[in-house]
Amino acid sequence: MSSKEKFSSISPAEFFKRNPELAGFSNPARAMYQALRELVENALDATDIHQILPSIKIIVERTSQEKEIYRLSVEDNGIGIPPHVVPDAFGRVLYSSKYVLRQTRGMYGLGVKAAVLYSQMYQDKPIEISTAPLNSKRIYTFKLKIDISKNEPVIYERGSVNNEIGYHGTTVTMYLLGDWIRAKSRIYEYVKRTYIITPYAEFYFKDPEGNMTFYPRLTNKMPAPPKEVKPHPYGVDIELLKNMISRQKEDTTVKEFLVKEFQSVGEKTALNVIEMAGLDPDKKVQKLPDDQLSKLVDAMKNFPDFRPPSPEALSIIGADLIELGLKQTFNPEYVGAVTRKPKAYQGHPFIVEVGIAYGGGIQPSEEPTVLRYANKIPLIYDEKSDVVWKVVEEVDWKRYGIEEEQPPLVVTVHLCSTKVPYKSAGKESIADVEEIEKEIRNGIMEASRSLKTFMVEKRKEEEARKRLLTYLKYIPELARSLSIFMSDGKKELSTKIKEEIQNKMIDLVVTKLEIKDKDLEIFKSYRVETL
Numbered sequence: 001m002s003s004k005e006k007f008s009s010i011s012p013a014e015f016f017k018r019n020p021e022l023a024g025f026s027n028p029a030r031a032m033y034q035a036l037r038e039l040v041e042n043a044l045d046a047t048d049i050h051q052i053l054p055s056i057k058i059i060v061e062r063t064s065q066e067k068e069i070y071r072l073s074v075e076d077n078g079i080g081i082p083p084h085v086v087p088d089a090f091g092r093v094l095y096s097s098k099y100v101l102r103q104t105r106g107m108y109g110l111g112v113k114a115a116v117l118y119s120q121m122y123q124d125k126p127i128e129i130s131t132a133p134l135n136s137k138r139i140y141t142f143k144l145k146i147d148i149s150k151n152e153p154v155i156y157e158r159g160s161v162n163n164e165i166g167y168h169g170t171t172v173t174m175y176l177l178g179d180w181i182r183a184k185s186r187i188y189e190y191v192k193r194t195y196i197i198t199p200y201a202e203f204y205f206k207d208p209e210g211n212m213t214f215y216p217r218l219t220n221k222m223p224a225p226p227k228e229v230k231p232h233p234y235g236v237d238i239e240l241l242k243n244m245i246s247r248q249k250e251d252t253t254v255k256e257f258l259v260k261e262f263q264s265v266g267e268k269t270a271l272n273v274i275e276m277a278g279l280d281p282d283k284k285v286q287k288l289p290d291d292q293l294s295k296l297v298d299a300m301k302n303f304p305d306f307r308p309p310s311p312e313a314l315s316i317i318g319a320d321l322i323e324l325g326l327k328q329t330f331n332p333e334y335v336g337a338v339t340r341k342p343k344a345y346q347g348h349p350f351i352v353e354v355g356i357a358y359g360g361g362i363q364p365s366e367e368p369t370v371l372r373y374a375n376k377i378p379l380i381y382d383e384k385s386d387v388v389w390k391v392v393e394e395v396d397w398k399r400y401g402i403e404e405e406q407p408p409l410v411v412t413v414h415l416c417s418t419k420v421p422y423k424s425a426g427k428e429s430i431a432d433v434e435e436i437e438k439e440i441r442n443g444i445m446e447a448s449r450s451l452k453t454f455m456v457e458k459r460k461e462e463e464a465r466k467r468l469l470t471y472l473k474y475i476p477e478l479a480r481s482l483s484i485f486m487s488d489g490k491k492e493l494s495t496k497i498k499e500e501i502q503n504k505m506i507d508l509v510v511t512k513l514e515i516k517d518k519d520l521e522i523f524k525s526y527r528v529e530t531l
């Protein structure tokens with residue numbers, strides 16, 4: 001037996017082809033769900049971030065009876081993709097327009113390529129892209145696959161046609177081995193949950209069974225888009241610093257570098273940080289040796305007086321849109337939402353939003369229904385390993401007036417950040433970062449306080465109603481006594497008067513209790529039987 005190891009290197013494409021589960025492509029059902037997600041999230045990033053009201057069309061069709069191959073197509077009305085970057089955007093793993101400090105659904109430069117890699121493993125058709133950037137005179141079409149060992153696109157066909165109608169947007173079509181029966185409920189849940197927090201979008205969804213669902217736009221109000229920001233000094237490390245320095249002009253000084261490249265750093269702060277690191281502010285930044293770079297990083301991480309990271313890079317949903325989505329989907333008795341103030345972890349700003357809905361059309365259940373979102377993406381799988389679940393599980397709902405064993409309760413938590421600490425590239429659960437966990441807890445507590453006020457009012461009203469109902473018992477007796485008193489013993493008259501008094505008093509109770517017409521009969525029969 002040889003004791004020699006064989007060494008070689010593989011490309012990023014090969015890595016994700018060998019380990020598809022890391023990107024969420026672990027079996028045909030999950031892969032179908034994940035591919036659809038990746039396309040929808042790219043479609044939404046291409047629209048709302050650019051202030052375009054999204055219209056998204058999703059079509060899934062089965063194309064082969066022998067193998068379970070599906071054709072998945074997602075069309076958007078977004079900003080489109082410049083034709084020269086299309087091959088890399090769809091055919092080079094770790095290529096993205098989202099490697100900047102700005103909140104987007106995408107962040108890894110992997111999603112659609114992981115779908116393409118999975119797609120070409122089990123069937124032979126290439127991915128098809130048709131796209132028109134804003135104001136483009138032409139619509140460009142591509143068919144491509146990925147050369148896995150080189151991590152490069154292989155173009156099978158390309159072309160373009162006149163764009164006579166001023167269309168902009170992208171349609172992506174891919175073929176993949178799926179399992180609709182097992183993926184169906186998650187896919188529907190995904191579309192529904194996406195719609196809840198994007199009520200300014202419209203979705204059309206045709207599933208492989210031929211069912212068509214239209215989710216209409218509920219409002220034209222869109223969240224403010226995120227702005228690209230510079231890094232915050234708390235978020236740096238030596239390698240990031242080296243990378244940034246390599247892009248500086250030769251004569252840039254350390255002080256100029258800090259002021260120009262980082263948020264929250266003015267002249268005075270820069271000098272203080274440099275002094276703390278024991279460096280010369282006028283030294284050329286490209287001349288800093290590794291040990292001084294390390295000192296600079298330490299000073300940046302430990303300097304106590306930076307302003308917190310700017311929340312401008314974030315785009316919240318907003319309490320009103322969260323409430324609107326929850327109302328439309330669950331028709332609850334109570335709904336309330338809060339958007340917390342910006343906070344930061346490791347130099348990244350983040351904001352937590354919480355929505356709570358109770359009663360009405362919500363199904364009672366032993367555990368509350370938890371809707372988790374990160375950067376406007378619904379997270380469906382791996383619920384129990386998510387920090388949101390950890391926090392929700394600890395909440396004592398009785399403190400907020402929820403007494404039922406099986407409360408009809410929906411808790412929505414949205415975390416937005418320039419860096420969401422996902423546990424894997426499949427983006428299904430958020431890691432327990434202390435600052436985030438604390439903020440989620442505070443958000444749930446804040447939102448639950450309004451729920452409590454509502455529950456206290458509701459209890460009070462119920463009790464008042466019960467009390468008033470008990471008065472009913474006394475009405476006939478009171479009416480009878482009064483009628484005898486008023487009719488001077490004339491029996492005929494007394495029956496009439498009794499009837500009149502009784503009806504008046506009942507009217508009074510009915511009005512006070514706001515008893516609806518349809519309940520009135522039940523109410524009257526109840527009175528007769530009880531008395």
Ligand SMILES: Nc1ncnc2c1ncn2[C@@H]1O[C@H](COP(=O)(O)OP(=O)(O)OP(=O)(O)O)[C@@H](O)[C@H]1O
Pocket residue numbers: 038042043046076078079080081089090095096097098105106107108109110111112113170
């Ligand atoms: N429908 C679309 N409209 C506009 N641009 C798109 C669309 N689909 C993909 N892109 C471009 O292709 C790039 C690569 O997409 P991909 O899904 O691989 O990664 P990502 O969205 O950047 O990150 P992640 O892996 O986290 O999803 C995107 O960054 C975007 O620039």
